[in-house]
Amino acid sequence: MGLFVLRRILVTIPMMAVVALFVFGLLYLAPGDPAAMIAGDQATPAQIENIRSSLGLDRPFVVRFVSWIIGVVHGDLGNSLFSGQSVASMIVQRIPATLSVMGLTLIISISLAVPLGVVAASRQGSWLDRAVSAFAVLGFSLPVFVLGYILAYVFALQLGWFPVQGYAPSSQGFGPYIGHLLLPAVTLSGGYIALITRISRSAMLDALSQDYVRTAKAKGLPRRTVLFVHALKNAALPIVSIIGIGVAALIGGAVVTETVFGIPGLGRLVVDALLRRDYPIIQGVVLVSSFAYIAVNLGVDILYMLLDPRISY
Amino acid sequence: MTVIIDDPHEIATPAQLIVAPDLPPLILSRRPTHPLLTFTRRNPTIVMGGLLLAVIVVIAVLAPWLSTADPQALAPARRVRPPSAHDWFGTDDLGRDVYSRVIYGARTSLIVGFASAAAATFLGVLVGVLSGFIRWLDPIVMRIIDGLMSIPSVLIAIALLGVARGSIANVVIAISLSEFPRVARLVRGEVLSLRERAYVSAAVACGSSATRIMTRHILPNALDRIIIQATYVGASAIVAEAVLSFLGVGTPQTILSWGNIMAEGRALWQVKPYIVFFPSVFLCVTVLSVNLLGDGLRDFLDPRSAKRT
DSSP states (O other), rough: OOOHHHHHHHHHHHHHHHHHHHHHHHHOOOSOOHHHHHTTOOOOOOHHHHHHHHHHHSSSSSHHHHHHHHHHHTTOOOBBBBTTTHHHHHHHHHHHHHHHHHHHHHHHHHHHHHHHHHHHHHTTTHHHHHHHHHHHHHHSOOOHHHHHHIIIIIIIISSSSSOOOOOOOOOOOOOHHHHHHHHHHHHHHHHHHHHHHHHHHHHHHHHSSSSSHHHHHHHHHHHIIIIIIIIHHHHHHHHHHHHHHHHHHHHHHHHHHHHHHHHHHHHHHHHHHTTTTTTTHHHHHHHHHHHHHHHHHHHHHHHHHOOOOOOOO | OOOSOOOOTTTOOHHHHHHHHOOOOOOOOOOOOOOOHHHHHHOHHHHHHHHHHHHHHHHHHHHHHHSSOOOOOOOOOGOOOOOSSSSTOOTTTTBBHHHHHHHHHHHHHHHHHHHHHHHHHHHHHHHHHHHOTTTTHHHHHHHHHHHHSSSOHHHHHHHHHHHOOOHHHHHHHHHHHHHHHHHHHHHHHHHHHHSSSSHHHHHHHHHHHHHIIIIIIIIIHHHHHHHHHHHHHHHHHHHHHHHHHHTTSSSTTOOOOHHHHHHHTTTTTTTOHHHHHHHHHHHHHHHHHHHHHHHHHHHHHHHHHHHHO
């Protein structure tokens, strides 16, 4: 078992290396001269040259890549080209807001999508099943920001139930915290619910056609026990893995949701940085969110491996 | 059993009368249905998605004739008018006619969607085939694909557009590069499973070249799945273009696109929601039509997987 876990952990190393290479290559390709940018308009060529060599920008690609990686490992993601603040601390500041939205999204999505998928599969072909499938197609087709505007217009502007924009940290109390998070989280849930529902339904259909389900029904177990204990337990692998894989789309969706609802999270940070061409921040956010995605999926796989003795990698 | 009597006037022999009693016809005659009607009845999703998409395509093509005003013409005197009989979708903060802008915006979305789907599919098939066919290359390519797929695709596109300033071509390149790993992985899987088939072994035994086996035996059999995937890539590319433009980093603002119109309406959306609303509706309908087309094609081309999902 330990060996399998170790092997699964080792698989992530090349993935992280590819991400790091992509992110670093980006800065290498970026137009403009960071040394000239930092030096300002008044600088002489000699001063720019000085800054360049002090930043190590005159060294070859591989040397720069290695020293950059060493920095990343030590938590040094460079400094913002504009504010000069450390990128790592800027990212750390923004993480709570993004994590709050995503956490609530996960809770909403999983608690709705899995039961929907189970019920749809248990009544395959019924109107309920059709409605769930139609809802899934709609969920895929409704872009995050469109859903966000619809919800904000109806529930914040017209009904006034929630604040239109902004974010309240949890230190301001639970009510304002959840109130600010609910609309963004529901917005972000749309596509995610569609995805999980679809996979849950198809995994359940597979499981329900198995012999042990027939046996369970034949010995007179209640329908609910058969569905949620016998079938769902065995359908859990694809459901759990799509929840992990879907986190990538969730991070992308968070970028948009934060823009619509004015939430000061990682997404907002990267969009603002992009508009100002602040490359170290873009690099930092891409790196951190990709590593987070890799870590989540590593966690999901290891957890599943521990829970289900049949699985080994 | 019926006995066929050629001439109705011919008197049947008693034996024939016994053999051919007056039975109702076993197979009810049916009015012949038009093949198109049968197709529609069996594949309502394809027809619905296709028709919706066709409407959008027609709107995009006929934009110069359908529009009621020059989409770029500024009319400061007619700023932010709500929708009316004259300005169907209202006017924006510079007095431009939102209806005409949305109509023209269809062109950008469709072009970007189609071009990205084509480019991502081409690249994905190329990489997938090489990875599935050349054994030593496979682990290397798959690690790279795994790595790329762990970067959220919006962030890949954002990062690439950070380096190369927005133009339609760059948006298409950025979207294709963020979407192609999915196609590559699918194609590689198909190639790996198809290459074990008996007909491929037979072709190998006949001395067919690797290129011939790939183009004549493997790719045609993977084509269905590739087409289905390409459709979904097209749908996500249309959304991606709108998202990137909405964030202000996609298609340049001088080019009309639904995302750009929404980006411009963003500042005013609380007071003038229609500027954001109308392009959203068109965007959703277009994405829905492509997704329906994809689902329909999947049911039609790949019935085995359709039954389950």
